[in-house]
Structures are given as structure tokens and as C-alpha cells.
Amino acid sequence: xxxxxxxxxxxxNHGMKITPQRLMIFxxxxxxxxxxxxxxxxxxxxxxxxxxxxxxxxxxxETLRDIGEIKELIIDEDRKHYDPxxxxxxxxxxxxxxxxxxxxxxxxxxVKLPDSLKSDYTVTGFQISFQGVCKECA
Amino acid sequence: xxxxxxxxxxxxNHGMKITPQRLMIFxxxxxxxxxxxxxxxxxxxxxxxxxxxxxxxxxxxETLRDIGEIKELIIDEDRKHYDPxxxxxxxxxxxxxxxxxxxxxxxxxxVKLPDSLKSDYTVTGFQISFQGVCKECA
DNA sequence: AATATTAAACAGAAATGATTGTTAAGGTAC
DNA sequence: GTACCTTAACAATCATTTCTGTTTAATATT
Numbered sequence: 001x002x003x004x005x006x007x008x009x010x011x012x013n014h015g016m017k018i019t020p021q022r023l024m025i026f027x028x029x030x031x032x033x034x035x036x037x038x039x040x041x042x043x044x045x046x047x048x049x050x051x052x053x054x055x056x057x058x059x060x061x062e063t064l065r066d067i068g069e070i071k072e073l074i075i076d077e078d079r080k081h082y083d084p085x086x087x088x089x090x091x092x093x094x095x096x097x098x099x100x101x102x103x104x105x106x107x108x109x110x111v112k113l114p115d116s117l118k119s120d121y122t123v124t125g126f127q128i129s130f131q132g133v134c135k136e137c138a
Numbered sequence: 139x140x141x142x143x144x145x146x147x148x149x150x151n152h153g154m155k156i157t158p159q160r161l162m163i164f165x166x167x168x169x170x171x172x173x174x175x176x177x178x179x180x181x182x183x184x185x186x187x188x189x190x191x192x193x194x195x196x197x198x199x200e201t202l203r204d205i206g207e208i209k210e211l212i213i214d215e216d217r218k219h220y221d222p223x224x225x226x227x228x229x230x231x232x233x234x235x236x237x238x239x240x241x242x243x244x245x246x247x248x249v250k251l252p253d254s255l256k257s258d259y260t261v262t263g264f265q266i267s268f269q270g271v272c273k274e275c276a
Numbered sequence: 277a278a279t280a281t282t283a284a285a286c287a288g289a290a291a292t293g294a295t296t297g298t299t300a301a302g303g304t305a306c
Numbered sequence: 307g308t309a310c311c312t313t314a315a316c317a318a319t320c321a322t323t324t325c326t327g328t329t330t331a332a333t334a335t336t
Binding site: 153154155157159160189190191192193194197198 | 310311312313314315316
């Protein structure tokens with residue numbers, strides 16, 4: 001995700017409006033490495049903007065995802081998580097506490113679609129999800 | 139997943155009972171490489187056993203997952219999918235039609251958790267999800 | 277700089293769809 | 307036959323989306 005200032009410009013270029021609610025959501029997401037769910041974003045925004053609606057959180061996350069400013073993580077079976085870091089990276093999830101870690105390692109030289117499939121299936125990317133148990137839960 | 143015959147023994151050893159409903163579900167899953175959702179399993183079972191209930195499908199899939207006979211795939215944002223093939227392998231999902239392909243390639247020599255994390259996080263496995271668009275949807 | 281205009285965004289409620297919990301009745305296995 | 311597991315049906319839950327009337331940000335106009 002861009003900085004809040006740059007993101008403001010990006011959104012305006014997309015014909016979108018900058019509202020106080022959105023600014024709060026951007027602030028919560030900026031530099032956030034905790035991979036929050038929509039509800040976690042909601043709870044954090046609510047602390048500084050109590051009138052905000054759950055719907056607004058969902059819609060804004062959806063909007064940010066659609067314009068590619070955040071990534072929606074499908075890794076926890078129970079809910080979606082959001083990551084403002086859109087640089088290619090991978091994740092580790094603790095099967096017990098569902099904590100998600102970033103794995104910044106470039107596996108692309110070794111992880112490719114088999115040649116036999118390359119002609120019929122384009123690849124826009126891949127995501128590696130490590131599963132395990134973290135120290136606290138072990 | 140084991141063959142239906144072997145699976146019968148496995149379930150009995152777990153103190154579980156073999157019912158006609160379950161046998162139909164096993165039959166639908168056996169050698170199935172289409173990564174069906176619960177609803178897709180339900181629809182197929184219903185053709186040969188119309189009285190079966192959706193709940194039974196869910197509960198049976200959950201049971202099979204818990205004893206490790208099938209794998210629950212968290213790859214489609216909309217619903218869970220099930221895979222009777224529990225050998226380690228990976229997947230490709232078409233972003234458009236949501237078709238899921240198996241990728242039988244052993245990436246484990248190259249895909250490991252960074253050393254810096256190894257002391258605090260055990261790894262029970264990893265899953266690679268390739269995203270892209272298939273020929274039919276391109 | 278203040279006002280009018282309008283499309284976008286808002287809050288809140290309600291709906292949706294996937295999944296899970298409950299329970300009485302029925303079936304399996306010994 | 308008995309004990310226990312499983313089923314079907316239904317209700318409930320949870321995350322997410324849709325709907326609706328209201329408000330607001332951005333822009334044009336004065």
C-alpha cells in the first residue's frame with residue numbers, strides 16, 4: 001500500500017472520494033504487518049472513530065483490494081485477512097493461534113508451473129502458505 | 139484417501155460406523171480430482187442417494203478431514219474444497235472459473251522456512267497456490 | 277470564498293450463503 | 307438386543323454482501 005498521502009492521490013485518480021472514515025482505515029493499515037481481518041480493522045478504527053460502520057470497513061477493504069493497494073489473504077479457513085504489503089512475499093500461519101507471519105524470500109526461481117501446463121494456463125502469481133505451530137502455542 | 143474398502147477398516151478402527159450415506163460419499167470422493175466443494179459432493183451423492191442431507195455431507199467431510207483421509211483446501215475465497223489425494227502436492231486455481239488443478243511437483247528441496255524463523259516456528263507443511271487464467275477463460 | 281450540484285460513500289438494517297450446533301429417531305456393530 | 311454412533315431436519319451462527327435512505331466530498335458556479 002502507498003503512504004496515506006500518495007494513496008489519497010491514487011484514489012482521487014480512480015474517481016474515489018477521500019472520507020474521514022477511509023483516512024482512518026488507511027492509517028490503521030499503513031505499515032501494519034499483523035494481517036488483520038475486517039473485524040480487527042473495524043475494532044481499531046472504531047477506537048478513533050466510534051461511529052464508523054462495519055459495512056464501510058468491508059467496502060473500503062474491497063475497494064482497496066480491487067485497485068490493488070492491499071492483498072486479500074486466503075489462508076485462514078475462518079476469515080479473510082488483509083495485507084497492505086503488496087510486494088511479493090509469502091506467509092506462515094500458526095495452526096493454533098492463527099497468527100500470520102511474513103516470509104520475505106524469493107522462491108520464484110524454483111517455483112514454476114510444470115512445462116506441460118504452461119501452454120494452457122497462464123500464471124499471474126503464486127502464494128506459499130507455510131503451516132505450523134509457533135513458539136507460544138507449542 | 140484410501141480405497142473405499144480400506145477406508146472402511148480405517149473408520150472402524152476409529153470407532154466410526156459405516157453407513158450407506160458415507161459409502162456414497164466415499165464413492166464420490168474416490169479417485170476424484172475435481173476438488174469438489176461440499177455442495178458439489180452433495181449434488182453428486184444426491185443423484186444416487188436422494189434422501190441424503192446436506193448436514194451429513196458437511197459432517198462426513200469434517201470427519202474425513204479430522205482423521206486425515208481428505209484435505210481441506212483453502213484456496214477459493216468463496217468456499218472450501220476437498221481433495222481425497224492427501225499426498226503432498228500443490229494447486230493452481232483459475233481466477234475466473236475457479237477450476238482447481240493439481241500440481242505434482244516436489245518443491246520441498248527449495249521451499250523452506252528461513253533459518254531465522256526455524257527456532258521459533260515449527261513447520262508441518264506448506265502449500266503453494268498458483269493463480270492464473272486457464273485456456274478456456276482466457 | 278461561499279453556494280449549488282451530483283456522484284460517491286455513509287450508517288444501519290436486513291439478507292445471503294456457507295458452515296456448524298442441536299436433537300430426536302434410526303441404524304450399525306458387537 | 308443393547309450401546310453407541312450417525313442421520314435428517316431444523317435452527318443457529320458467522321462472515322460477508324445487499325439494500326435504502328441520508329450525508330458528504332469534490333467540483334462547478336456564482
